[in-house]
Amino acid sequence: MKTSPFQQTLLYLILAVMVVCALFPIYWMLNTSLKLPQEVYNIAPTYFPKRVVFTAYQQLVDKFQFLVNIKNSVIVSVVVSVFSILVSMLAAYAISKLQFKGRGMISKLILYAYLMPHAVLFIPLYIFVTTMGLSNSIWGLIVIYPTITIPYATWMLISYFGSIPVAIEEAAMIDGCSRLEAMVKIVFPLAAPGIAATAIFAFTLCWSEYLYALVVISDSAQKTVTLGLSDMVVGDVFSWGPLMGGSIVASIPVVIMYLVSSRYLVGGMTLGSVK
Amino acid sequence: MTHSKVYPDAAVPRRAQPSKARQDGLLAYLLMSPALLYLLVVMAVPFLWALYTSFTDKTIGAPAHFIGLQNYLSLLTDPGFWQAVRNTLLFTAGAVIAKVIFGMAMALVLNQNIRFRNFFRVLLFLPWTIPSIVSVFTWQWLYSDVGGVLSDLLMRLHLIESPLPWLASPSLAMFSVILVNVWRGVPFVGIAVLAGLQSISHDQHEAAMIDGAGMLARFRHITLPGVREVTLLTAVITTIWTLNDFEIIWLLTRGGPANATQVLSTLSYTEGFLNLHIGKAIAIAVVTLPALIWLINYVTRRSLSDSNPAH
Numbered sequence: 001m002k003t004s005p006f007q008q009t010l011l012y013l014i015l016a017v018m019v020v021c022a023l024f025p026i027y028w029m030l031n032t033s034l035k036l037p038q039e040v041y042n043i044a045p046t047y048f049p050k051r052v053v054f055t056a057y058q059q060l061v062d063k064f065q066f067l068v069n070i071k072n073s074v075i076v077s078v079v080v081s082v083f084s085i086l087v088s089m090l091a092a093y094a095i096s097k098l099q100f101k102g103r104g105m106i107s108k109l110i111l112y113a114y115l116m117p118h119a120v121l122f123i124p125l126y127i128f129v130t131t132m133g134l135s136n137s138i139w140g141l142i143v144i145y146p147t148i149t150i151p152y153a154t155w156m157l158i159s160y161f162g163s164i165p166v167a168i169e170e171a172a173m174i175d176g177c178s179r180l181e182a183m184v185k186i187v188f189p190l191a192a193p194g195i196a197a198t199a200i201f202a203f204t205l206c207w208s209e210y211l212y213a214l215v216v217i218s219d220s221a222q223k224t225v226t227l228g229l230s231d232m233v234v235g236d237v238f239s240w241g242p243l244m245g246g247s248i249v250a251s252i253p254v255v256i257m258y259l260v261s262s263r264y265l266v267g268g269m270t271l272g273s274v275k
Numbered sequence: 276m277t278h279s280k281v282y283p284d285a286a287v288p289r290r291a292q293p294s295k296a297r298q299d300g301l302l303a304y305l306l307m308s309p310a311l312l313y314l315l316v317v318m319a320v321p322f323l324w325a326l327y328t329s330f331t332d333k334t335i336g337a338p339a340h341f342i343g344l345q346n347y348l349s350l351l352t353d354p355g356f357w358q359a360v361r362n363t364l365l366f367t368a369g370a371v372i373a374k375v376i377f378g379m380a381m382a383l384v385l386n387q388n389i390r391f392r393n394f395f396r397v398l399l400f401l402p403w404t405i406p407s408i409v410s411v412f413t414w415q416w417l418y419s420d421v422g423g424v425l426s427d428l429l430m431r432l433h434l435i436e437s438p439l440p441w442l443a444s445p446s447l448a449m450f451s452v453i454l455v456n457v458w459r460g461v462p463f464v465g466i467a468v469l470a471g472l473q474s475i476s477h478d479q480h481e482a483a484m485i486d487g488a489g490m491l492a493r494f495r496h497i498t499l500p501g502v503r504e505v506t507l508l509t510a511v512i513t514t515i516w517t518l519n520d521f522e523i524i525w526l527l528t529r530g531g532p533a534n535a536t537q538v539l540s541t542l543s544y545t546e547g548f549l550n551l552h553i554g555k556a557i558a559i560a561v562v563t564l565p566a567l568i569w570l571i572n573y574v575t576r577r578s579l580s581d582s583n584p585a586h
């Protein structure tokens with residue numbers, strides 16, 4: 001479609017404003033994390049670090065236990081996303097490819113579980129974890145985080161599996177494959193990009209979770225990245241340097257994962273909404 | 276679901292029909308059993324137990340006694356509760372409306388023929404990808420009254436004369452927490468609406484142009500109706516998430532100053548984990564359920580009718 005030069009200029013101007021609004025806070029995070037502490041606490045903020053230093057990142061290790069936090073988050077997120085994706089693949093295959101009584105109701109329940117907010121569930125889950133004797137341990141989180149990731153992953157995978165033509169499976173079954181063989185040898189490999197993207201996204205959901213971790217864990221050796229960050233605020237005293245450095249470190253893995261999998265995630269999103 | 280029939284009868288030549296259907300049913304439940312069992316034990320049972328607890332005087336570390344509707348009745352007469360209800364509605368309405376407007380703008384811009392479109396799409400998507408807690412702390416730093424860059428920028432532009440009390444003033448604090456939620460949430464709406472926009476065919480626009488429809492007319496009669504469904508669905512999903520946002524408000528203001536930003540989720544946390552009244556805390560969360568169920572039902576109806584995943 002043709003647009004006039006004036007419209008072109010206006011378009012890029014609006015785009016520029018949007019990019020600045022979206023990125024300035026992120027730039028500020030980076031900017032702060034590379035300054036010396038004295039410079040951070042200047043009354044008048046400086047828009048570029050006078051000298052680029054990594055003091056803030058050093059403090060994450062020396063003053064705070066950020067490496068421990070990262071280790072805990074990695075363990076929780078990996079274990080939960082692997083477990084969830086395995087369980088969800090089976091459930092999603094059944095819902096998407098098999099005819100059975102109660103299918104409508106079960107897919108509805110899965111969506112309910114996915115959309116049910118954490119603010120409603122955090123007390124029941126806290127009590128569950130306490131009853132199991134798992135409070136104050138990352139195992140408590142490993143037990144409850146699948147309540148977030150299983151409904152999400154199942155819901156995503158239903159649509160990925162649904163996009164695989166039934167004819168391919170039928171052909172395999174006529175050739176003598178059983179249903180389960182067709183599932184493992186045909187459907188799962190064909191849906192592999194979608195499965196990987198869903199697993200990655202499940203990882204980021206665990207990595208970024210805060211409320212459940214806040215109520216379950218108080219022992220600092222068991223704290224995850226989000227709790228580690230919030231611990232850098234003591235009363236009214238904010239350690240902005242390490243806090244922003246830690247924020248950068250906590251964001252990098254999830255941003256990379258998004259970039260890698262976004263093609264499939266957006267694909268999955270459009271798959272439904274375009275119909 | 277669209278696939279009403281999983282495979283035609285002819286595809287399974289050697290077996291009798293009834294037993295095949297039963298086998299499928301059995302296999303389906305077998306495959307679903309790990310997920311369903313897990314969700315039953317860790318989600319459904321604790322949830323129902325909590326529902327019961329909201330009818331007791333349960334406090335942390337003490338046994339519960341059944342007290343009927345007392346928790347709910349005491350909420351009805353508690354002005355703090357009603358303020359939280361009002362704040363929740365204000366926060367949600369303000370944030371959702373702003374997210375839909377800016378998200379639509381983002382989608383419309385990204386749908387144009389611009390250079391490096393994918394690159395810009397990724398850039399604009401970043402605020403949604405970083406962990407929520409990271410965006411909260413970053414904004415807290417932007418808002419800071421000492422060394423905060425937001426006030427500094429506005430002062431350099433001569434829009435204000437002294438630093439603004441972004442989070443300390445009751446009248447400004449609600450705006451500030453909404454702004455953070457909007458900053459984070461716009462990309463989600465934007466990407467979803469963009470997907471809808473891309474499904475509108477070019478032919479429609481061109482036909483309308485040949486018929487002499489101007490830009491505004493085309494927007495009103497082709498673009499808007501074309502993305503109405505997906506926008507509405509996205510708005511409802513965003514509403515569900517915003518209604519129960521906890522992190523932004525809890526970390527920025529703890530519901531203050533003077534309860535100006537106290538919403539139901541923060542009130543529930545305060546009641547449960549600071550005042551240790553578990554029963555009452557759950558009652559506060561339960562109060563939001565009817566509205567929530569209504570919204571989720573909308574999403575379920577819409578999504579399941581086109582086998583359309585919400586995310």
